[in-house]
Amino acid sequence: MSNKNKFDIEHLGAPKYKSPMELGKEPGDQLFDFINESNRLVFDLSVDHFHHCLSTGVQPDCMEMAxxxxxxxxxxxxxTAAIVTCGGLCPGINNVIRGVVMALHYFYGVKRIIGVPYGYEGLNPEKGHELVELTPEKVNNIHQFGGTFLGSSRGGQDVEIMVDTLEANNVDMLFAIGGDGTLKGVNAIGEEIGRRNAKISVVGIPKTIDNDIDLIDESFGFETAFDVASPILRDAHNEATGAYNGISIIKLMGRDSGFIAASAALAMPVVNFVLIPEMHFSLDGERGFLKALEHRLEQKKHAVIVVAEGAGQHLFQEREEVKDASGNVQHQDIGVFLKEQISAYFKSKETPVTIKYIDPSYIVRCAPANSSDSVYCSRLAYHAVHGAMAGKTKFVASRVNNKYVYIPISEVTKKRKKIDLEDELWFSVLQSTGQPFFLS
Known part of the structure; x- marks a missing residue:
């Protein structure tokens, strides 16, 4: 069988020291056992893949257990460890910061932990941001609040300058908390470290409220996001039912993936239409969205519409592509556009409607993590620390197939995860809302 494995993790070198953690080494001692380097988990669990590997002699791709x-x-x-948070805000960032600090200090006895302020800008001395010494006392209560204790920013900095800063501060490991752009950035930092033959571990902890990091089960903060959005949908439903032909439009985050919109609609099943970036829909025509909405009002006299921020961009006139500092395409406002189009449509038919438009995006992303996400954040933080101490580098700590594993950053950043319109998740949304399978 071939031994090539796309999930192999890079190491800085052979291990030299014994762990200060007094853990078990064999079953039955009533202690959690150290993870053996040979422990692997198969990525594709399907029977078809199993038979394929048997018939071809190809070893299945396996992930390292965290x-x-x-x-x-x-x-x-x-x-000396450093922590940086980058990109947009997301529930749970402070939980991860706290978890990393506590694990380093209490599990391993690390005495010096540095907080990098305002994202990768903090690793560029020209920006004038002073590094922050982190202690358990400083981070003890930050998990109770949303946002990021360290501050964040979008966009990268010169990789050589950032590595110079790490070396000047004798940093041995860098934990980068962020999404696709952040992970690509820390991977580039790792590559520059490798060119210098320096011994600095770089670790990614996947953070994106949109849940669009590929391969992993879900990114932290996502569950809190649709949890916070759910009562907003409930209240929007109350607004819609309180008026004759009442329509509530709620725009939720989801630049390229509609996971928040879909999950929020399932969690609060009062939604009648969900529009996401993955689907193509038309406004006009007998099978278009406006006709379906009209039919809904004729039957029920109210409607609740959830739209992801990246949905329906094909409906706008073409314009020169504009990107933010992180390289993400800045979408036009589909929520306001829908409100205007719906209003004009029913006005042309002399049908009275009352439209309420709600955009709770910044409320959702700044919320503190809920209980489930808090647990997830802590466990991700602990696993990230364990991997770094072992000398692993350019990896993310994540959960796949409901198991905690390490995956190379290069694998999770190849593409964005999106909703498969043929998958059970989207079918569940259609069953919950009752909207037509196609709106075009």
Whole structure:
């Protein structure tokens, strides 16, 4: 069988030190056991893939199990660690910061932990942001609040300058909390570190409220996002039913993927239409959205519409592509556009409607993590620390097939995860809302 595995993690070198954690080494000792480096989990669990591997002799792609190793690359008592948060805000960032600090300090006895302020800008001395010393006392209560304790920014900085800063501060490991752009950035930092033959571990902890990081089960903050959005949908429904032909339009985050819109609609099943970036829909025509909305009002006299921010961009006139500092395409406002189009349509038919437009995006993304996300954030943070201490680099700590694993950053950044319109998730949305399978 071939031993080539796309999920192999890079290491800084052979382990030199024993872990200070007193864990088990064999079953039955009533202690959690150290994870052996040979422990792997198969990525594709399907029977078809199993039979394919048997018939072809190809070894299935396997992921490294996350968790504490007995043999470490770093001498814990002499380690300097750094944490940076980048990109847009998302529930749970402070939980991850706290988890990393607590794990480093209490599990391994790391004495020096640096907070990098305002994203990658903090690694560029020209920006004038002072690095922050982090201690358990400083981060003890930050999990109770949304946002990021360290501040954030979009866009990258010169990779060589950032690595110069890490080296000047004797940093041994960098934990980068962020989405696709952040992960690509820290991977580039890792590559520059490799060119210098420096021994600095770089670790990504996937953060995107849109849940669009590929391969992993879900990114932290996503569950809180649709949890916070759910009562907003309930209240929007109350607004819609309170008026004759009442229509509520709620725009939720989802630049390229509609996971928040879909999940929020399932969590609060009062929604009648969900429009997401993955679907193509028309406004006009007998099978278009406006006709379907008209039919809904004729039957029920109210409608609740959830639209992801990246949906329906094909409906706008073409314009020169505009990107933000992170390289993301800035979409035109589909929520306002829908409100205007719906208003004009029913005005032309002399049908009275009352339209309420709600955009809770910044409320959703700044909320503190709920209980489920808090648990997830802590476990991601702990696993990230264990991997870094073992000398692994250019990897993300994540959950796949409901197991915590390490995956190379290069694998999760190849493409964005999107809703498959033929998948059960979208079918569930259609069943919940009752909207037509096609709106075109």
């Amino acid at each position: 968790g504490p190793r007995e043999d470490l690359f770093f001498d814990a008592k002499n380690v």
